[in-house]
Amino acid sequence: METILSIKNLDKKFGNIHAVNNLSFDIKKGNVYGILGPNGSGKSTTLGIILNVVNKTSGEFSWFDGNLSTHQALKKVGAIIERPNFYPYMTAIQNLKLVCKIKEIPFTKIEEKLKTVNLFERRNSKFKTYSLGMKQRLAIASALLNDPEILILDEPTNGLDPQGIHEIRQIIKDIAANGTTILLASHLLDEVEKVCTHVVVIREGIKLYSGSVDEMTASHGLFELKVASGEEKLLELLSDFEGIASTKLEEDKIIATLNKPISAAEINNYLFDNGVVLSHLVKRKPSLEQQFLTLTNNK
Numbered sequence: 001m002e003t004i005l006s007i008k009n010l011d012k013k014f015g016n017i018h019a020v021n022n023l024s025f026d027i028k029k030g031n032v033y034g035i036l037g038p039n040g041s042g043k044s045t046t047l048g049i050i051l052n053v054v055n056k057t058s059g060e061f062s063w064f065d066g067n068l069s070t071h072q073a074l075k076k077v078g079a080i081i082e083r084p085n086f087y088p089y090m091t092a093i094q095n096l097k098l099v100c101k102i103k104e105i106p107f108t109k110i111e112e113k114l115k116t117v118n119l120f121e122r123r124n125s126k127f128k129t130y131s132l133g134m135k136q137r138l139a140i141a142s143a144l145l146n147d148p149e150i151l152i153l154d155e156p157t158n159g160l161d162p163q164g165i166h167e168i169r170q171i172i173k174d175i176a177a178n179g180t181t182i183l184l185a186s187h188l189l190d191e192v193e194k195v196c197t198h199v200v201v202i203r204e205g206i207k208l209y210s211g212s213v214d215e216m217t218a219s220h221g222l223f224e225l226k227v228a229s230g231e232e233k234l235l236e237l238l239s240d241f242e243g244i245a246s247t248k249l250e251e252d253k254i255i256a257t258l259n260k261p262i263s264a265a266e267i268n269n270y271l272f273d274n275g276v277v278l279s280h281l282v283k284r285k286p287s288l289e290q291q292f293l294t295l296t297n298n299k
C-alpha cells in the first residue's frame with residue numbers, strides 16, 4: 001500500500017516543554033487516521049511540523065515516499081489547521097474563486113466541492129450569514145479544490161452543535177469513501193471511533209498506541225452480568241474461571257473483563273452448573289474510551 005507520509009523519530013521542544021517526543025508513524029493511502037490525545041498532547045504541533053509551519057527540533061518526515069520536495073508535496077495536501085477565515089461580505093462562490101486564483105487552480109471544481117459539503121444551495125449567500133458548521137464545511141470545500149491526495153483537519157468539530165458535528169463527520173466519511181486519505185487530530189474518543197480506520201494515541205508528545213481502530217477495540221471484551229440474588233457467589237465463581245481477568249461492580253451489574261476469548265454460552269453454562277441463574281448476560285467489546293484509559297493509565 002502506498003505511503004503518503006512517513007514520520008520517524010520526530011521531536012519538538014518549546015524551551016523545556018517536550019511537545020512531540022520521538023514520534024513515528026506512517027500514513028497509508030486510503031485510510032482515515034486520527035491522532036488522538038488530550039489537550040496539549042502535541043497534536044497541533046505534529047500537524048504544524050508536517051505542514052511546514054512549525055520547525056521540528058529533530059527527526060524526519062517524508063511525503064510520498066520522499067519522491068517530492070516538501071514544497072511540491074504540499075500542493076497535493078489539503079489542510080485546515082485554523083478557524084476558517086473567509087471574506088465575510090463575499091459569497092461562498094466568490095470566496096472559493098479567490099482561493100482558486102491564489103492557488104492557481106481553475107474554477108471548474110467549485111460547484112462539485114460545494115456539493116460535497118452540502119453547501120451548493122447556499123452558494124450565493126454571504127459568508128457572514130453562515131453558521132459555524134457551514135463555515136467549517138466551506139473550509140473543507142476550499143481545502144478540496146485541488147483534489148488533494150490527503151485532507152488534514154485539526155479538531156474538525158470543535159465548537160459545533162450536535163447537528164453540525166454529525167454533518168461534518170458524515171462529510172469526512174463521504175470524502176474518505178471517495179478515496180481521499182484523511183488525517184485528523186481530535187481529543188474526542190468517540191469522534192475517532194466513529195470516523196477513523198486507524199488511530200495514533202499520544203500523550204505528552206509520546207505515542208502510546210498506533211494501529212487500526214478495530215484492533216484496538218477488539219480485545220477480548222467483557223461481560224455484563226446480573227443475578228436476582230447471590231452476587232457474592234457469582235463474584236467468587238467468576239474469579240475462579242480461567243480467562244476472567246478481573247471483576248467489578250458497576251451500579252447494579254457485575255463487569256467481568258476477559259483476557260482470553262470466552263463465549264456467553266460457556267460462561268452461562270458454567271454458572272448454571274454451579275447453581276447461579278443469571279437474570280442478565282451481555283457480552284461487550286470494550287469501547288475505545290476504555291482502551292484509551294487503560295493505555296494512558298499504564299504509562
Ligand SMILES: Nc1ncnc2c1ncn2[C@@H]1O[C@H](COP(=O)(O)OP(=O)(O)OP(=O)(O)O)[C@@H](O)[C@H]1O
Binds near residue numbers: 014037039043044
Ligand atoms: N508556540 C508555542 N510555544 C510554546 N509552547 C507551545 C507552542 N505551541 C505549543 N506549545 C506547547 O506544546 C504542547 C503541545 O501543544 P499542542 O497545541 O501541539 O497540543 P494539542 O494536542 O494540539 O492540544 P490542543 O488540542 O489543546 O491544541 C503544549 O504544552 C503547548 O502548551
